[in-house]
Amino acid sequence: MRGAVAALSYICVMGSAFAEGDPEYGQYLSSECVTCHQSAVTGTIPAIAGMNEEGFIALMKLYRSKQLENKTMQTVAMRLSDEDIAALAAYFSALKPPD
Amino acid sequence: MAIVDRRKFTTGLLGLGAVSAGLNLPAYAQGKKPKVVVIGGGAGGATAARYIAKDSKGAIDVTLIEPTRKYYTCFFSNLYLGGLRDYESIGHTYDTLASGHGVNVIHDWAVSVDGAAKTVELGSGAKVAYDRLVISPGIDMKYDSVPGYSVEGQDTMPHAWKSGTQVALLKSQVENMREGGTFVMVPPPNPFRCPPGPYERISMIAHVLSKKNPTAKIVVLDPKEKFSKQGLFEEGWQKHYPDMIEWIPASVSGGVKNINMDTMEIETDIDTFKADAASVVPAQKAGAICDRAGITDGDWCPIVPATMQSRADENIHVLGDASVASAMPKSGFSANSQAKVAAMAIRGALTGSKVFDPRFANTCWSLIDANDGVKVGANYKAGTDKIEVADKFISKTGEDEALRKETYEESESWYTAISADMFS
Secondary structure, eight states, rough: OHHHHHHHHHHHHHHHHHHEEETHHHHHHHHHTTTTOOOOTTTTTTTTTEEEEEEEEEEEEEEHHTOOOHHHHHHHTTTTTHHHHHHHHHHTTTTTOOO | OOOOOOOGOOOOHHHHHHHHHTTTOGGGGTTTTOOOEEOOOSSHHHHHHHHHHHHHSSEEEEEOOSSSSSEEEETTTHHHTTSSOOEEEHHHHHHHHHHHOOOHHHHHHHEETTTTTTTEETTTSSSEEEEEEEEOOEEEEGGGGSOOOOSSGGGGGGOSOOOOOHHHOOOHHHOOTTOOOOEEEEEEEEEESSSTHHHHHHHHHHHHHHHOTTOOOOEEEEESSOOHHHHHHHHHHHSSSSSTEEEEHHHHOOOOOOEEEETTEOSSSEEEEEEEEEEEEEEEETTHHHHHHOOOEEEEEEETTTTEESSOOOTEOOOGGGOOOOOOOOOHHHHHHHHHHHHHHHHHHHHHHOOOOOOOEEEEEEEEETTTEEEEEEEEEEEESEEEEEEEOOTTTOOOOOHHHHHHHHHHHHHHHHHHHHHH
16 A cells, blocks of 8 residues: 555656646756756856756757767756756746856 | 665655554654754765755755865866866865855764664764764775785875875875886775776876876786776877886786885786885775664665665665665766755655656766866666666767867866855
8 A cells, every 4th residue: 555655646746747847846857957057157068047948948959869969968968858858948047147 | 674665765745645654754744843964075965965955945954964174075186186286176165055055064973873763973972863864974995905005004005085185195206206216006996986086097197297207107906807988098098198007907917915015015926016106095885884874785885776765774865985876886976966866855755845756867077188088977767776877978089189178178167066066
């Protein structure tokens, strides 16, 4: 029974994650991005806080299809679904851009 | 102690399920402010403390126990050795974790853990209570894994595998080698912290010697038959430091038979190598607190992949080098990634916040010569028993100089970013 409760709970949580632009989900996914992309520009890695939502989605899809170079970004994008990318775009576009 | 598995790992909603089943109430359901204690302020512990405090917005009391007031990162310590970074640039304090996120930072040693009472005893004798404990102590050395080496010998032939003053000492010894002298590197056997690290160290020492002492030699007495990014390093050594580095695997040398610290002689089956300076990195194990907490199986701590909970105690999460993270290498990036997964699971269990599908990632950049950077990395997922590789990549041999420079600059940017992700 507890196993079933756990499984159901898990599905419920995962289900809610797929709602487009879920900010909590976007925030969780973003924790992988901020290991390299902080709110301020750090050298050659661009800041993505405050980035235009459509632009973000387009870029991530170009990395996912390997039309843009950078092995790290291609690998990051490889496991992101369209919903994941939308959630990330919603999250980062709502942040204040660096000064 | 109870063995936890994926079916039992606690999500916020499972917490509510447990309430209905009449089990122990989570702290938040009892109206108490839950407490998280984090042992170790490195890439795993500092990140976990920061994310739990930041994302719970004051709903969880977070205490970080770390003996040092300034933390010098292992990652990029090789660049300091190579003269490409200054020492202070790899040092970080805990000031902002305390002032910006309300983390209670205690500069003391954690000497024991009472899993039944859920308390941590400090060097001062004080006890700190927790609802969830994060243990991220890094590694300890198995000094006797190299015959003749010892804790006393670490000043003569520094392992320099925990950053800080040992690296400063090694740098000084390399720079003061006699002209045409020999540097001997003894890398550790698997598994160990930072798989490409010994070979980046060799590269950075060669970088220094090629400028200051170009007739010097580097001998590498490796207990292994192959190593991380081997093709990339060997290509780079040939290109930048021709005839300077001789890598000898154990199948050729027979392994290190004895080290005489007084005469600086390192004995193998094929020869006795007289070193003018040396770095000996012994075999490693989880930090000693793990044994005292009763969460080790052999040298390391088995974990539940989805939450990084200890297999031996579901109230303890183990991060970074000390854990058995299977496919994930023991790296600062890995520890930082695992910390975020654990932070989410802990907040879910203690405050009922949402818990999503765990995702892990790692990239290890290495520098072969100034502006010649390479990288290896992967995405990982939580399997039932192990953390598994999802997708991976590695730099290629023969890449052009512009790409290698870009990779190096990317690593510099990453260093700034991950430091902020841990300490800002």
